[in-house]
Amino acid sequence: MNSWDVIIAGAGIIGVSTALELRERGARVLLLDRGQPGREASSAAAGMLSAFDPETPAGLQDFARECARVYPEFVSKLERASGISVDLRQHGxxxxxxxxxxxxxxxxxxxxxxxxxxxxxxxxxxxxxxxxxxSEGCVDPDLLMQAATRTAELAGVELKTSVAMHELRARNGQTEVETSAGTFTSKAAINCCGAWSGTPVxxxxxxxxxxxxxxxxxxxxxxxxxxxxxxxxxxxxxxxxxxxxxxxxxxxxxxxxxxxxxxxxxxxxxxxxxxxxxxxxxxxxxxTPDDLPLMGETGTPGVFLASGHFRNGVLLAPLTARIMANLVMGKPAGWDISAFSPMRFATRKA
Ligand SMILES: Cc1cc2nc3c(=O)[nH]c(=O)nc-3n(C[C@H](O)[C@H](O)[C@H](O)COP(=O)(O)OP(=O)(O)OC[C@H]3O[C@@H](n4cnc5c(N)ncnc54)[C@H](O)[C@@H]3O)c2cc1C
The missing domain is CATH 3.30.9.10 (D-Amino Acid Oxidase, subunit A, domain 2)
Structure with missing residues (x-):
């Protein structure tokens, strides 16, 4: 069995950005995708960075605006490292x-x-x-995914494609990730499987x-x-x-x-x-049932969830990655994410 600090299942924009952020902080990261990176929602998106969309739920608006503020910096990091232009347009x-x-x-x-x-x-x-x-921008999400994946690989994130995650579980103070290619262990694991993340997504x-x-x-x-x-x-x-x-x-x-x-x-x-x-x-x-994302530790120790980004996952990736890296590394989230807790949908026992 192989071992990493963090295993991330799902190489869409959320999984890849989070893997990169963790790797930049020194973690050994394995990123799995049951297909190829970025072939699902993340490259299907329009790539609008709709920071001020009135349809964004009130509890997400400040987060969306902060993401839009840091987006040019996020893009230039990916473009510099990968050599791929992501067509960030800021015409409004x-x-x-x-x-x-x-x-x-x-x-x-x-x-x-x-x-x-x-x-x-x-x-x-x-x-x-x-x-x-x-004043809102846009990117080409297909190019963004190519740039982000290349940057993550160059930074040392280990990527395994055509490997499906079947289960994430806690065992003996570690996390076990059961996949179509065997069982891997890590200190923590993150479910970034987008629409396939499981209930309530x-x-x-x-x-x-x-x-x-x-x-x-x-x-x-x-x-x-x-x-x-x-x-x-x-x-x-x-x-x-x-x-x-x-x-x-x-x-x-x-x-x-x-x-x-x-x-x-x-x-x-x-x-x-x-x-x-x-x-x-x-x-x-x-x-998700309330159109807000899910970010945080689940009821299983060491198993985290970053999903449910609905209509704005391309926009929300940079801060989601930072927050998830903070949480997995045992640090404060750096943002009030109480409204995004994965536990808000947990059924209460009488
Ligand atoms: C039509 C459309 C338009 C959109 N427009 C915009 C927009 O303009 N702006 C914006 O910000 N957002 C937009 N979005 C939303 C955005 O695309 C999503 O919120 C975002 O891509 C979600 O990213 P993700 O990484 O969570 O999911 P995904 O990109 O779907 O990635 C999930 C990954 O997990 C993998 N996976 C699934 N199950 C498993 C498993 N069991 N094991 C291993 N891997 C697995 C999949 O293969 C996939 O690669 C749009 C989405 C759509 C569909």
Whole structure:
């Protein structure tokens, strides 16, 4: 049997960032994935860094904002180490008024007058609805995953792919990780299996597509409305999304849903109607009953959970990694994570 300080199951953005953070602090880290790193939700995401999204639960908003604040630093660390650019774009996002149907827009949203909107995004048509600017960035999550995985490996994180974790348990003051490739031991283990982390995490499916418009530089800003996301990449392709569906672990791409998303985006940017669809996919977000993440030690000593990041896991990765490394190393979390405790869903015994 082999032994490490920490074993992490699941090499999405949460597992890889946490592995890197622990390795940087000197821990010997084994990172397992039952497939290849980053092939699930983390590369399926839009990569919006939606720090001020009014849909983010109140208990997560400060955390999300702090993550957005440290994101450029996180990205530059990964880009420097890996040599891979992750296409961090900080042009800001434009959104329309029906996103805040019952409330005033958050103070970070600045209303755009028609002439300013026309200057910022001449191709965008909000059909007379008020438009707002918010200072939020985005990354290409596929490139982010490549950069993060490469950085973690270069830092000395040991990565085993095509190895599934079956069980994490405590034994004789250590942690035993039973996998498809045998049993490994460590001082601590972290479940970072995303939508597959187990109860109370539930998969929330999202459809996405990339289109290639004929006109280069069609859009500069992220655009967000209740029925459409439009996220331009520097390469010229444009991501269109998305849905939030309860479909279990089914990842089937439904052509009708893709067509609906394409048509919704084309109502805001008519040139997108003729843009060639270059890829379509779905991803499973790790959802929780209260839409807040799960971070901390479970009821099993030495076994930790970092999951449930739902719609914002790409954004929330840098601080999640720091907090998890602090906790596993026996230090204070460094953030009030009481609302994120994995124990909040534990059933109380009478
Ligand atoms: C359509 C869509 C759009 C999104 N848009 C955004 C966005 O714009 N901004 C944002 O911040 N977030 C976004 N998200 C959310 C974000 O993608 C997730 O919150 C985040 O990727 C979760 O990361 P993770 O590492 O927990 O999970 P994942 O990336 O799913 O990684 C989990 C890993 O665990 C592995 N695994 C599973 N079971 C086992 C096992 N038993 N043993 C070993 N390995 C296992 C899987 O193979 C996988 O690699 C979006 C998600 C989707 C689906």
């Amino acid at each position: 996002a434009i959104t329309v008024e029906n996103d805040f149907s019952h409330e005033a827009p958050p103070p970070e949203y600045r209303e755009l007058q028609a002439d300013e909107l026309q200057r910022l995004e001449p191709q965008l048509n909000t059909h007379g609805r008020k438009a707002f600017f918010v 539930k998969p929330r499916k999202g459809h996405m597509l990339y289109v290639q418009p004929q006109q280069s530089g069609l859009l500069q800003h992220v655009f967000r409305a209740a029925d459409s996301y439009i996220v331009p990449r520097t390469s010229g392709k444009i991501l269109l999304g998305t849905t939030v569906e309860d479909a279990g672990f089914d990842k089937t791409v439904l052509p009708g849903t893709i067509d609906t998303l394409h048509a919704a985006a084309a109502r805001y940017v008519p040139e997108l109607a003729d843009a060639q669809v270059i890829s379509t996919w779905t991803g499973l977000r790790p959802g």
